[in-house]
Amino acid sequence: MTxxxxxxxxxxxxxxxxxxxxxLALKCGRQLPRFDLVYETYGTLNADHTNAVLVCxxxxxxxxxxxxxxxxxxxxxxxxxxxxxxxxxDTNLFFVVSLNNIGGxxxxxxxxxxxxxxxxLYGPDFPVVSVADWVKAQAHLADHLGIExxxxxxxxxxxxxxxxxxxxxxxxxxxxALLIAAAPRLSAQNIAFNEIARHAITSDPSFHAGRYLEAxxxxxxxxxxxxxxxxxxxxxxxxxxxxxxxxxQPNGGSGDTQFQIESYLHxxxxxxxxxxxxxxxxxxxxxxxxxxxxxxxGDDLVAALSVAQADFWVCSFTTxxxxxxxxxxxxxxxxxxxxxxxxxxxxxxxxGHDAFLLPVPRYLDVFRAYMQRVAWSLGFANRPDNRLTxxxxx
Numbered sequence: 001m002t003x004x005x006x007x008x009x010x011x012x013x014x015x016x017x018x019x020x021x022x023x024l025a026l027k028c029g030r031q032l033p034r035f036d037l038v039y040e041t042y043g044t045l046n047a048d049h050t051n052a053v054l055v056c057x058x059x060x061x062x063x064x065x066x067x068x069x070x071x072x073x074x075x076x077x078x079x080x081x082x083x084x085x086x087x088x089x090d091t092n093l094f095f096v097v098s099l100n101n102i103g104g105x106x107x108x109x110x111x112x113x114x115x116x117x118x119x120x121l122y123g124p125d126f127p128v129v130s131v132a133d134w135v136k137a138q139a140h141l142a143d144h145l146g147i148e149x150x151x152x153x154x155x156x157x158x159x160x161x162x163x164x165x166x167x168x169x170x171x172x173x174x175x176x177a178l179l180i181a182a183a184p185r186l187s188a189q190n191i192a193f194n195e196i197a198r199h200a201i202t203s204d205p206s207f208h209a210g211r212y213l214e215a216x217x218x219x220x221x222x223x224x225x226x227x228x229x230x231x232x233x234x235x236x237x238x239x240x241x242x243x244x245x246x247x248x249q250p251n252g253g254s255g256d257t258q259f260q261i262e263s264y265l266h267x268x269x270x271x272x273x274x275x276x277x278x279x280x281x282x283x284x285x286x287x288x289x290x291x292x293x294x295x296x297x298g299d300d301l302v303a304a305l306s307v308a309q310a311d312f313w314v315c316s317f318t319t320x321x322x323x324x325x326x327x328x329x330x331x332x333x334x335x336x337x338x339x340x341x342x343x344x345x346x347x348x349x350x351x352g353h354d355a356f357l358l359p360v361p362r363y364l365d366v367f368r369a370y371m372q373r374v375a376w377s378l379g380f381a382n383r384p385d386n387r388l389t390x391x392x393x394x
Contacts, residue, residue: 010042010067030127038107039099043091052147055098056155056162062106065098081359088367093375103129105277124210131291135165152176156356167308177310181356183327185292194285197226224269236319236352301334311341313370317355318348
């Protein structure tokens with residue numbers, strides 16, 4: 001039996017394409033004359049369209065969240081651990097939509113697309129995008145799919161920030177917001193890490209002021225360094241110690257990769273530099289830096305979240321030092337002050353920020369329990385056996 005045929009897999013999936021011919025006004029003051037979104041769906045939309053779940057991707061994510069594109073694929077979508085029959089986002093219950101955001105490099109309109117006004121690659125001239133712009137484009141996709149209201153909008157890290165923005169910008173179109181390993185805005189330290197990564201890219205001689213594709217080049221070294229820096233921050237000291245320690249490579253190493261952790265980072269960086277676009281990385285990190293929904297409400301997060309009508313699950317991980325439990329607590333405290341229903345979960349794990357992508361048993365159990373409550377509360381599943389309720393923070 002192939003991996004794609006496993007009973008808990010969504011199987012073979014085919015990316016879909018939606019073209020929008022009307023202009024999309026952006027927060028920066030510019031607009032996209034038209035735009036395309038690439039997305040995938042898993043499960044079946046029920047007759048009254050009440051079981052739809054939107055999955056929002058993080059910094060380097062894309063539309064391929066679950067399943068396989070061919071029967072010979074060895075690696076599934078980036079959140080396959082959480083999406084599929086019997087998994088936390090159970091495709092026996094939910095119709096799941098996962099997309100690549102505008103500005104991305106996996107098929108949606110972005111820096112690698114042709115600017116219809118110049119017939120030239122957008123490249124570095126692609127407009128500055130924000131989380132609010134992504135949410136607006138996602139709402140257009142929901143309209144395209146005939147979804148008036150999502151049962152839940154779910155995301156980890158930058159994806160969780162999109163779920164929060166949805167609850168603020170489209171309060172009547174979301175029943176539940178699941179914010180996993182997220183924050184209400186970045187700390188100065190986080191912005192600093194992103195700036196180091198951006199500088200690694202823009203200082204690469206192969207960057208060509210962002211016109212590297214026209215120069216038939218690619219700033220691979222800069223992208224590699226950016227990914228290496230980012231990847232370290234997504235881990236924890238305990239996690240790296242458990243996985244690598246100070247172990248030497250089996251062959252004793254060579255050159256500048258004597259330790260196993262060095263070889264691992266080099267591999268991650270090289271792989272990323274071959275599959276991701278440098279201009280997209282710059283855009284995405286800027287959107288992450290600028291995210292601050294309280295800014296439009298007098299720097300008052302309680303006021304920003306007061307407009308929300310959704311119930312919330314806020315989940316954090318003990319060893320996540322980039323988006324620490326303290327940052328999730330800021331969200332939870334603001335939601336309580338705004339008199340919203342919120343469940344708060346802190347998962348004890350050694351995996352750091354990346355834990356939201358991994359099969360951490362306690363995390364998956366609570367995630368599954370909350371999603372079962374979502375299905376029951378909206379009337380398309382039997383009452384779950386668990387006692388988890390969408391009530392005050394715990």
